[in-house]
Amino acid sequence: MQVFIQQVINGLSVGSIYALIALGYTMVYGIVKLINFAHGDVLMVGAYVGFFATTNLGMSFLPALILSMVVCALLGVLIERIAYKPLRSHPRITALITAIGVSLFLEYGGMLVVGPQIQTYPSVFPDTIYNLGGVTFKIGDIAMISTAVILMVLLQFIVHYTKTGKAMRAVSFDYQAAMLMGINVNNTISATFAIGSALAAAAGVLIGVYYNSIDPLMGIIPGLKAFVAAVLGGIGIIPGAMVGGLFLGIVESFVSWAGYSTWRDAVAFAILIIVLIVKPAGLFGKNIREKV
Amino acid sequence: MLLKIENIDVYYGAIHALKGISLEVSQGEIVTLIGANGAGKSTTLKTISGLLKPKTGKIEFKGQNIAGAPAQKIVGLGISQVPEGRRVFANMTVYENLELGAFMRKDKDGIKKDLDRCFELFPRLLERKSQMAGTLSGGEQQMLATARGLMSKPEIMLLDEPSMGLAPILVKQIFNIIKEINQSGTTILLVEQNAHMALSVAHRAYVLETGNIVLSGPAKEMAESEEIRKAYLGG
Numbered sequence: 001m002q003v004f005i006q007q008v009i010n011g012l013s014v015g016s017i018y019a020l021i022a023l024g025y026t027m028v029y030g031i032v033k034l035i036n037f038a039h040g041d042v043l044m045v046g047a048y049v050g051f052f053a054t055t056n057l058g059m060s061f062l063p064a065l066i067l068s069m070v071v072c073a074l075l076g077v078l079i080e081r082i083a084y085k086p087l088r089s090h091p092r093i094t095a096l097i098t099a100i101g102v103s104l105f106l107e108y109g110g111m112l113v114v115g116p117q118i119q120t121y122p123s124v125f126p127d128t129i130y131n132l133g134g135v136t137f138k139i140g141d142i143a144m145i146s147t148a149v150i151l152m153v154l155l156q157f158i159v160h161y162t163k164t165g166k167a168m169r170a171v172s173f174d175y176q177a178a179m180l181m182g183i184n185v186n187n188t189i190s191a192t193f194a195i196g197s198a199l200a201a202a203a204g205v206l207i208g209v210y211y212n213s214i215d216p217l218m219g220i221i222p223g224l225k226a227f228v229a230a231v232l233g234g235i236g237i238i239p240g241a242m243v244g245g246l247f248l249g250i251v252e253s254f255v256s257w258a259g260y261s262t263w264r265d266a267v268a269f270a271i272l273i274i275v276l277i278v279k280p281a282g283l284f285g286k287n288i289r290e291k292v
Numbered sequence: 293m294l295l296k297i298e299n300i301d302v303y304y305g306a307i308h309a310l311k312g313i314s315l316e317v318s319q320g321e322i323v324t325l326i327g328a329n330g331a332g333k334s335t336t337l338k339t340i341s342g343l344l345k346p347k348t349g350k351i352e353f354k355g356q357n358i359a360g361a362p363a364q365k366i367v368g369l370g371i372s373q374v375p376e377g378r379r380v381f382a383n384m385t386v387y388e389n390l391e392l393g394a395f396m397r398k399d400k401d402g403i404k405k406d407l408d409r410c411f412e413l414f415p416r417l418l419e420r421k422s423q424m425a426g427t428l429s430g431g432e433q434q435m436l437a438t439a440r441g442l443m444s445k446p447e448i449m450l451l452d453e454p455s456m457g458l459a460p461i462l463v464k465q466i467f468n469i470i471k472e473i474n475q476s477g478t479t480i481l482l483v484e485q486n487a488h489m490a491l492s493v494a495h496r497a498y499v500l501e502t503g504n505i506v507l508s509g510p511a512k513e514m515a516e517s518e519e520i521r522k523a524y525l526g527g
């Protein structure tokens with residue numbers, strides 16, 4: 001039983017990170033129908049901002065987290081305005097290829113700026129291991145899960161109860177009808193990129209704290225996993241991304257515990273394939289035809 | 293003149309959808325734009341609302357040229373559109389849809405008053421306030437789309453085929469409400485394929501045929517003229 005709980009906790013820790021990243025994928029897809037392949041790299045930038053904020057500016061966890069989120073929100077808006085917005089009326093594949101370009105730009109631009117080597121993340125939380133009835137955890141684990149949960153609750157609040165959130169849902173559903181309400185579609189898309197990128201930044205900082213190391217290519221694998229999580233939950237559906245991320249985290253945790261950690265990534269993709277065969281629109285998706 | 297369209301040309305790529313049309317709507321009128329499927333009626337309304345930009349020509353609203361202005365500015369000036377096919381936000385509640393109708397407004401008391409007025413006009417919507425808009429029937433969705441259009445407190449309302457797909461009794465109900473909205477001071481530009489119904493409520497009418505206005509005049513005369521009925525209104 002303790003082992004079981006232990007694995008669930010480990011799974012939730014990693015899964016909540018996947019969920020945070022998956023949210024950005026899914027929100028952006030929902031509003032502009034673009035798989036933003038540069039999303040994982042925004043996470044990397046977020047991790048570095050957090051890194052420099054703690055090491056060079058001597059900030060503690062929370063201010064560093066917030067700074068990183070703000071910087072990446074601006075970065076996300078900038079990426080959308082410069083790279084994607086001019087392509088909005090072009091075929092989707094154009095923006096998709098551009099997204100891959102932005103991704104490579106951030107990865108190798110990042111190497112140019114901070115160097116390709118791995119940096120050791122400062123430990124912002126004490127390393128004390130607590131033992132609660134056989135289940136062990138660190139303060140970092142708790143901080144990570146609670147940061148992720150707080151951010152997700154905050155997101156739900158924004159999406160459901162603020163004007164920006166309502167505009168985001170309206171534009172995602174039918175952007176022309178939204179324009180007829182007087183909603184500024186450009187600003188709403190910017191807000192979506194800002195929020196999604198801020199969540200990715202938070203995930204980046206948390207990954208740095210959790211694994212203690214960062215490098216310019218660190219965004220690739222979590223980005224891919226989160227993409228799987230988003231598709232798993234139903235791309236474009238916010239609760240789907242949360243559940244998909246947590247589910248993926250827990251599955252990976254159990255696969256590793258069973259001694260097959262080298263198979264972890266393969267299992268993630270196998271699950272994705274199975275879900276897509278059984279339920280093509282994802283766990284939370286409705287199987288509707290694309291609007292024409 | 294409240295709304296004045298002068299010689300606008302609108303294209304979809306190479307397709308020339310509106311070929312230099314002009315029309316006018318004065319304060320307090322119900323003007324209808326009728327014509328067969330594909331004539332360019334929706335294109336006209338979308339261009340007024342700023343969803344499409346005319347290649348040439350002028351659109352004046354209260355003397356100000358709004359051709360090519362962003363849609364949110366046009367809503368802010370007092371033009372609201374109830375689009376073809378209703379286009380309610382199916383994944384949001386009736387109440388949230390109405391709130392979105394008032395998106396640009398900041399006068400909380402005014403919004404509350406208009407909300408009450410909408411529920412008075414459409415008691416059905418009050419009963420279904422917390423229901424998802426996608427679960428409403430076609431008639432109820434038309435009511436919601438109309439009410440949502442009123443929530444921006446427009447001076448002129450553009451209605452695109454409100455009768456589409458509705459049972460005759462519901463069509464009558466909707467048209468009565470359109471008259472009521474007009475009588476309480478909102479000018480109306482009504483697009484319809486259902487020419488008989490449209491001519492029965494409108495003051496003036498324009499007939500659109502493949503991107504050209506081929507006829508205009510008082511609605512009553514048009515409805516009564518045998519010739520016109522045969523030539524343009526399908527008997």
Ligand SMILES: Nc1ncnc2c1ncn2[C@@H]1O[C@H](COP(=O)(O)OP(=O)(O)O)[C@@H](O)[C@H]1O
Pocket residue numbers: 304307309327328329330331332333334335336
């Ligand atoms: N998005 C579009 N792309 C290309 N052509 C269009 C588009 N929308 C409408 N059209 C064409 O423009 C013409 C007018 O269409 P529309 O204004 O929708 O007609 P109506 O509302 O009178 O039925 C039609 O020939 C139609 O095929």
Ligand SMILES: [Mg+2]
Pocket residue numbers: 330333334335376453
């Ligand atoms: Mg039409």
